[in-house]
Amino acid sequence: MENAKIIYLAGGCFWGTQKFFDQFEGVLSTEAGYANGSTTEPTYREVCRGSGHAETVKIVYDPSRITLAELLSYYFMVIDPTSVNRQGNDKGIQYRTGIYYEDEGLLPEIRAVYAAEEAKVGQKLAVEVLPLMNYYPAEEYHQKYLDKNPGGYCHIPGKYMHLK
Numbered sequence: 001m002e003n004a005k006i007i008y009l010a011g012g013c014f015w016g017t018q019k020f021f022d023q024f025e026g027v028l029s030t031e032a033g034y035a036n037g038s039t040t041e042p043t044y045r046e047v048c049r050g051s052g053h054a055e056t057v058k059i060v061y062d063p064s065r066i067t068l069a070e071l072l073s074y075y076f077m078v079i080d081p082t083s084v085n086r087q088g089n090d091k092g093i094q095y096r097t098g099i100y101y102e103d104e105g106l107l108p109e110i111r112a113v114y115a116a117e118e119a120k121v122g123q124k125l126a127v128e129v130l131p132l133m134n135y136y137p138a139e140e141y142h143q144k145y146l147d148k149n150p151g152g153y154c155h156i157p158g159k160y161m162h163l164k
Contacts, residue, residue: 004028005063007071008035008100008132010054011079012087015145016154017057020078022144023164026066031058032138032145035100036128041136047094054096054128058135068106072099072113074163078156081117081125088155098128100135 011017014032021030034042037053047053061071079087085096099110110129118125137143146152 001028001062003062003064004060005068005106006102007059007061007068007106008056008098008102008135009059009071009075010035010056010096010098010100010128011075012055012095012097012155013090013153014055014057014138014142015152016156017055017078018144019146019154019161020156021057021059021071021074023161024066024071024074025164026062026064027059027071028062029060032056032142033058033135034094034138035135036098036130036133040134044139044142048092050093053094053136054098055094055138056098056100056135058137068109069113072110075099076113076117078160079127081121081127082123084126089153090155096128097126098130100128100130100132102132104131 018030018032034053035056037051039051042051085093
């Protein structure tokens with residue numbers, strides 16, 4: 001679709017983040033991957049060993065059906081925005097939270113939602129807001145992992161997987 005937009009969200013383990021965003025009308029596609037690390041085309045093993053990449057979900061969406069502000073509001077619903085390098089039981093730099101963008105035109109909307117969330121929480125957030133430096137799709141077995149493995153671990157409570 002020619003009007004589609006892309007945002008990259010790191011919200012801890014990408015299995016649950018991907019499944020969570022797949023439920024929303026207006027989300028055209030999602031892909032689990034690795035973003036903003038120091039190596040090219042990392043493997044999951046390299047990411048777990050400290051390549052510096054964040055487990056990230058690439059979200060392609062139709063802004064006429066779901067706004068970036070709505071997506072980010074949902075994002076903040078399922079992360080602990082004050083936690084550094086940890087979501088749920090997952091710990092390490094690859095589980096940091098971040099909002100990564102390629103289109104600078106998205107920044108005003110990102111900043112507005114971020115500021116509102118920071119005011120709501122009452123402290124500085126640990127969520128990075130950065131341009132996307134690099135992104136590599138994760139291995140196929142990570143794609144739609146929780147659909148293939150319904151009993152797989154996820155830090156996002158199951159009740160959030162069926163909002164829409």
